[in-house]
Amino acid sequence: MRSAAAVGTAENPSDRVLTLPNALSALRLLLVPVFAALILSGHDLWAIAVLAVSGASDWLDGRLARRWHQITRLGQVLDPAADRLFILATLLGMAVRDLVPWWLVAVIVGRDLLIVALGPPLARLGHGPLPVSDLGKAATFALLYAFPLILLSSVGGPVAAVARPLGWAFALWGTALYWWAGLRYAAHVAHLLRARAATTARATR
Template identity: 30%
Template sequence: MWNVPNVLTFCRFLLIPVYLLVFQAGHMKIAFCILVAAGLTDVLDGYIARKRQLVTQLGSMLDPLADKSMMIAVILSLVFSQMISWWAAAAIFLRDIGMIVGSAFFHFRGKITVPANFMGKLTTVLYYIAILLIVFQMPYAFIYLWFVIIISFLTSVIYIAQFKLLNKRDLDA
């Protein structure tokens, strides 16, 4: 249960209140560095888990929960500090909640769910870049954020198509 990847995932949960405290104190650039550190632990724990065959049921459940929890904290902090609009946050949350609820619904019905793929990972990287542009108040940051939101919805469409292909026999019956 407490292997290195799961400990790294747990550390990501611990970084959430640290991020919020640092952000609330007005140190947004340091808060962004904490977000990047959380992202790096995500990459590292996945790599170690796969490379050393340490993938566990607990890790498979906690890893995406840690990712989504951190992203929720980041988006809410940006909204409450008026760095992004409620509309952008609502679009991000709508997509994420839809993916989480849909995935859980079909998982518990015995359907094959689609693991993270290149497009999902790319979308995450693009969100990190959007947050970087917003925190550092770069030109066109909000246009880029909406571009990433659109890409994330397109990624969801790809996941749905893959889900349908993986579960074609069951869906046709």
Template identity: 35%
Template structure:
């Protein structure tokens, strides 16, 4: 296993650590675990691309670790009543959809479309929203809603880039439309 993949596995291992720290009442410390996970995300991507260490395993592990971490974070925030259920549901629908889409590409042998700049910006904005919520900043939940709207916008853009790449499944001789 190469270093970028090991960092993704480490990020997966940080998910139960985040949950344990959060649920023992150390919410702000849990945010530091999330930031450490975010740092491993940045590092694994940079190392993989700059050193030619991109692997099929990494193209599955990296986004899976990201999505599972953020699903865990959102679940902890909603169960602790720091965010409304509706916001969590919107987030879960998007991220579970992205996981299912990634699994489809992986198991059908199609080449995944890498994350684009808008997707990376969405992640940064989501981390900022979590920071605002955990530190109880004014209007933090409204900021989260704005980020969720932006996230759906970037998801639509991502799907269009997939469609433009010719990787979408054929439906009655035509590509699926978004």
């Protein structure tokens, strides 16, 4: 029988470090510089292959973590960190090559800076990072679908005619969802701060 410490759920994540889901998340982090080098050197098909491997491992580590009850505190940090670094590396690489405009980089990075700014208030409340919401996951999946399609459109021909509009549809929809999830996250942090302030006020009466 597994000990209580070995079982991790979304509500009560485990403190374990050495799990297969965590290893898959770490693999995605290691693939970020590989992907960045490929996209900047113009090896687009290899870059798309790395993105595909990253997307598959992202799906697999989440599924295994839930199925095997191996949701961990480390995994809750590694998983979104890998997603955001892949998004950032893809955006910067594609912007440098003029495949996407720099305003898109600013909009998406601005959302991530909002999330970073919410870290200190959460720490003061004694909270770690809040779990990624289903809305945030949908936004991330949309963006991770968008970028390979936009990258694929750079090869030209009939493939580009299909990949480009699909890629931009995913990109715009994903960006909107990304900000929506971020604003909901900020609203949740504000609610926690108000609740703490109300508790403190009642205690001092």
